Amino acid sequence: MDLSSLDIFLAVADEQSVTRASSRLGRVPSNVTTRVKQLEQELGAALFSREGKRMRLTQEGEVFLTYANRLIALADEARGALKPSGPAGSFRVGTMESTAASRLPPVLAKFHAAWPAVSLKLITGGTKGLIRQLLAHELDCALIGQPSVEGIDTGYDVGRLEGERVFTEDLLIVLPPRHPPIAEAADLRVDSLAALEPGCTYRAVAEHWARGARRLRVQELASYHAMLAAVSTGNAIGVMPRSVLDLLPGGSEVQTHPLGRIETLLVRRRGEASPAFEAFRRAFVEG
DNA sequence: TAGGAGCCGTGCACCGGGAT
DNA sequence: ATCCCGGTGCACGGCTCCTA
Numbered sequence: 001m002d003l004s005s006l007d008i009f010l011a012v013a014d015e016q017s018v019t020r021a022s023s024r025l026g027r028v029p030s031n032v033t034t035r036v037k038q039l040e041q042e043l044g045a046a047l048f049s050r051e052g053k054r055m056r057l058t059q060e061g062e063v064f065l066t067y068a069n070r071l072i073a074l075a076d077e078a079r080g081a082l083k084p085s086g087p088a089g090s091f092r093v094g095t096m097e098s099t100a101a102s103r104l105p106p107v108l109a110k111f112h113a114a115w116p117a118v119s120l121k122l123i124t125g126g127t128k129g130l131i132r133q134l135l136a137h138e139l140d141c142a143l144i145g146q147p148s149v150e151g152i153d154t155g156y157d158v159g160r161l162e163g164e165r166v167f168t169e170d171l172l173i174v175l176p177p178r179h180p181p182i183a184e185a186a187d188l189r190v191d192s193l194a195a196l197e198p199g200c201t202y203r204a205v206a207e208h209w210a211r212g213a214r215r216l217r218v219q220e221l222a223s224y225h226a227m228l229a230a231v232s233t234g235n236a237i238g239v240m241p242r243s244v245l246d247l248l249p250g251g252s253e254v255q256t257h258p259l260g261r262i263e264t265l266l267v268r269r270r271g272e273a274s275p276a277f278e279a280f281r282r283a284f285v286e287g
Numbered sequence: 288t289a290g291g292a293g294c295c296g297t298g299c300a301c302c303g304g305g306a307t
Numbered sequence: 308a309t310c311c312c313g314g315t316g317c318a319c320g321g322c323t324c325c326t327a
Contacts, residue, residue: 018315019314033314035296
């Protein structure tokens with residue numbers, strides 16, 4: 001088992017296609033097929049199930065994926081550690097959509113300028129999904145939302161992860177332009193909540209806030225632009241940080257109700273700090 | 288240093304599945 | 308039924324490493 005075999009395995013797992021993986025890797029498909037088969041023979045397990053033309057990871061493949069990600073990341077880290085000039089290699093950062101839009105641009109610009117040798121990959125998602133990916137070694141660190149209210153489980157496991165606060169967000173319920181002002185959830189005139197995926201911390205906080213007073217039907221949307229558009233029609237409320245609302249065109253036309261403060265944490269697996277992570281962390285701390 | 292063995296990548300042909 | 312696309316197998320050539 002060598003690193004190139006792992007690269008090939010990861011590319012096929014990611015693309016679910018030999019042809020797309022081969023094109024991404026700059027190899028011919030037959031070579032990719034051969035290398036995958038060799039790896040399967042060496043491991044004594046079928047990593048993929050061939051379903052027609054689709055290459056799907058088997059259960060063994062899913063298990064091996066975690067290890068392959070760890071091995072590749074460790075190799076990158078080892079190469080980076082030997083470079084006196086600073087961190088290098090790939091660095092995978094998971095982030096909430098809102099953080100990526102409103103907070104990260106200046107941090108990323110600073111990081112890229114300081115460490116051009118680091119190939120940074122940004123993956124967006126909800127807090128729960130990001131934590132799962134971090135624990136599965138599919139990410140090197142993640143920016144997650146951590147509410148202060150009790151009773152909301154984000155999946156943040158302090159035994160296996162460690163993190164520090166990098167931002168504080170003012171979370172808002174976003175109300176349609178002509179909705180009367182509210183003091184609590186019972187004052188709502190609509191029963192639809194436009195929100196992102198189920199693992200989104202902000203969505204969980206909004207649902208927790210409305211619990212008991214109103215049963216909100218969730219309209220699941222893919223972006224904050226779509227959320228604001230849904231709110232503007234008058235049929236739904238939304239939930240987003242003030243920093244995001246301020247960036248959206250039309251954001252000043254809706255009404256808001258404060259939902260409290262949410263910490264954004266920069267988290268990593270406990271005890272694992274690569275040179276690239278330290279450099280990334282400094283980009284936040286030193287502003 | 289030269290020759291052989293083994294490994295790896297490429298090119299081509301073939302097969303099967305899906306779309307039209 | 309036909310065509311197209313994607314996965315696979317095989318032959319071949321190039322490269323590297325080992326040994327005499």
